[in-house]
Amino acid sequence: MAPPIALFRRKPKRLAPDQWPLTLVAEQVAAAYMTDAEGDEPRGAVVFHLDPDLLPENWEEVVRLGVEEEGGEYTGTAEWIVYKMEFVEDDRVGLFMDHDATAVIRGVWATNSLTEAQDDARAWVEGTGEEVFRVPLDSLPNIFQYAFMTAAAGREIELTGAYFLWAPAEIEPDTEWVAVRKFPTDVNQLADEGEWNLMARVGVEELLARRGW
Secondary structure (H helix, E strand, C coil): CCCCCCCCCCCCCCCCHHHCCHHHHHHCEEEEEECCCCCCCCEEEEEEECCHHHCCCCHHHHHHHHHHHCCCCCCCCCCEEEEEEECCHHHHHHHHHCCCHHHHEEEEEEECCHHHHHHHHHHHHHCCCCCCEECCHHHCCHHHHHHHHHHHHCCCCCCCCCCCEECCCCCCCCCCEEEEEECCCCCCCCHHHCCEEEEEHHHHHHHHHCCCC
């Protein structure tokens, strides 16, 4: 009888985040939080895991050199990153004219504790005084998703037709029509007017698939 064949799991290739596929960036989301979709100026937050097992072995040295080249003081690297986002009317120029999704990012905070990261993310969203929901990444408005993905990946991301789309994260397979919303709403339309519309499920899925995550 032939000896048993040993099976070895291939270790993931260690790459800097700006070389990660967008699908991998999305997989590293540990938590996301959001206010009610009907709010005037909604907030969201994403807790991102900068997994040491996926980073180059010299990652800390790379970061240190980058900080010092910019004239900053290196204080170490962190494993959990919180991206805090909010939309206000003044963001329209960045979002519509400059096509810069990161215009909605209000802050980035880093820690080595997942619990602290989640508490900080929730506290940011709770600052609106509205109810906070823990949601999948895909439940956030797409401008928030684009903002997070651009910042976390550290590179330009091509904008698609989903840029101003807000769609549910989970779509039932037997559902032909999906309630979606344009977000932000048009400048002459109040946020609480909703602007929800029915869109064919296949069309929504195709738009979301084109994003790359």
